[in-house]
Amino acid sequence: MNPLCAIVDVDAAARAGWRPVDLARAFIAGGARFLQLRAKAMPGGGLLDTASAIVEVAHDCGALAVINDRADIARLASADGVHVGQDDLAPAAVRLLVGEHAIVGLSTHTLEQVDEAVRLSVGPSRAITYVAIGPVFGTTTKATGYEAIGLAMVREASRRAGARGLPLVAIGGITLERAASVIEAGAASVAVISDLLATGDPEGRVREFIARLSMANG
Numbered sequence: 709m710n711p712l713c714a715i716v717d718v719d720a721a722a723r724a725g726w727r728p729v730d731l732a733r734a735f736i737a738g739g740a741r742f743l744q745l746r747a748k749a750m751p752g753g754g755l756l757d758t759a760s761a762i763v764e765v766a767h768d769c770g771a772l773a774v775i776n777d778r779a780d781i782a783r784l785a786s787a788d789g790v791h792v793g794q795d796d797l798a799p800a801a802v803r804l805l806v807g808e809h810a811i812v813g814l815s816t817h818t819l820e821q822v823d824e825a826v827r828l829s830v831g832p833s834r835a836i837t838y839v840a841i842g843p844v845f846g847t848t849t850k851a852t853g854y855e856a857i858g859l860a861m862v863r864e865a866s867r868r869a870g871a872r873g874l875p876l877v878a879i880g881g882i883t884l885e886r887a888a889s890v891i892e893a894g895a896a897s898v899a900v901i902s903d904l905l906a907t908g909d910p911e912g913r914v915r916e917f918i919a920r921l922s923m924a925n926g
Contacts, residue, residue, distance in 0.1 A: 709838060709875040710742035710772075711891060711921040713899035714914060716762060718747040724905045729761045731910060736769045738914025744791055744899065746776040759785035774813065779805040789813070789837065794821065799828050799835035811837045813877065817854040822865045829874045836874065840899060841865045843880020844890060847902070856880065859893045866894025884916055888924035 714735040721731045732743055745762055747755050759775050763785050766773040774789040775782040779802045782790040789811025790802055797805075802812050814836050816822045825839040846856045862878050869876045878890045879899035883906075887898050900917065904910050 709877070709896040710740075711897050711925060712740055712914065712917050713742050713744055713877055713879075713897050714740035714904060715744045715746050715899055715901045717901045718745075718750055718758070720901050720905060724908075726905075726910070728758050729765060732762045732765050732773075734911040735904065735914050736765065736771050738911040739918045740914050741769075741771040742897070743771060743773045744776055745773065745787075746901070748777070752778075752781070756781050756784055759787060763787050772811070774811055782806055782810070791815070791840070800833055803833055803835045808834075813838045813840055815840045815842070815879075816865070817842065817857070819861065819864060819868065822868050826869055826872050826874055829872055838875040838877055838896070839865075839869050840877040840879055842878060842899075844878050845881025845886065847881040859889060862890060862893040862895055870894065884913070884920060887917060887920055891921055891924040 716728050716732050718728050721728050743766055745759055759781050763773045772788040774791050775787045776791050777796050779790045779797055783806050790806055791813040792802055793815040799812055799814055814825050816825055816839055825836050829836040843856050844862055866876045875896035877897045877899050878895035882890055882898045882900050883903045890898050904913050907913050
């Protein structure tokens with residue numbers, strides 16, 4: 709699993725003055741090879757156009773792109789997969805839509821949800837490819853309705869998921885300064901929205917993250 713999941717959040721991008729596809733290009737130029745498109749309020753037609761453009765940019769550079777929430781858009785845009793939350797389409801149904809080879813990620817916020825994700829990752833269907841957990845730290849970007857879980861829960865979630873070979877992606881309030889500690893706690897990857905936009909130079913910020921995460925993994 710790539711240690712950095714660079715999230716192209718349409719609303720956060722707009723606030724920072726970026727078109728989603730241009731932000732995706734900047735992330736990839738900085739070395740990101742796993743992108744997630746997040747567009748909670750975008751109408752379907754516009755989302756398909758945006759997703760298709762980002763998938764094309766990603767694939768031209770050998771990067772992967774998954775779409776948040778919308779398995780139908782992911783399939784139509786030829787994305788590499790889809791990421792769903794607890795209240796979205798069930799992972800087993802997502803798997804039927806996107807096929808056996810697609811990436812399917814699931815957000816979790818409690819250890820009970822992690823255990824359920826682990827259960828869904830085994831068996832003939834292998835509905836889940838990776839499990840995400842968060843928010844690790846406090847965040848204003850993504851309202852989950854859950855309190856920050858902290859590094860101790862990342863460690864325990866990593867232990868439970870790792871026992872079945874299921875990669876853990878950590879999200880929520882992760883900054884450049886905090887990223888290494890999250891990897892050291894057992895996460896295979898960190899998903900980042902706000903901090904990639906914090907300096908006004910997302911390409912350079914991605915490079916900084918990759919360098920920091922490489923040291924943590926080394």
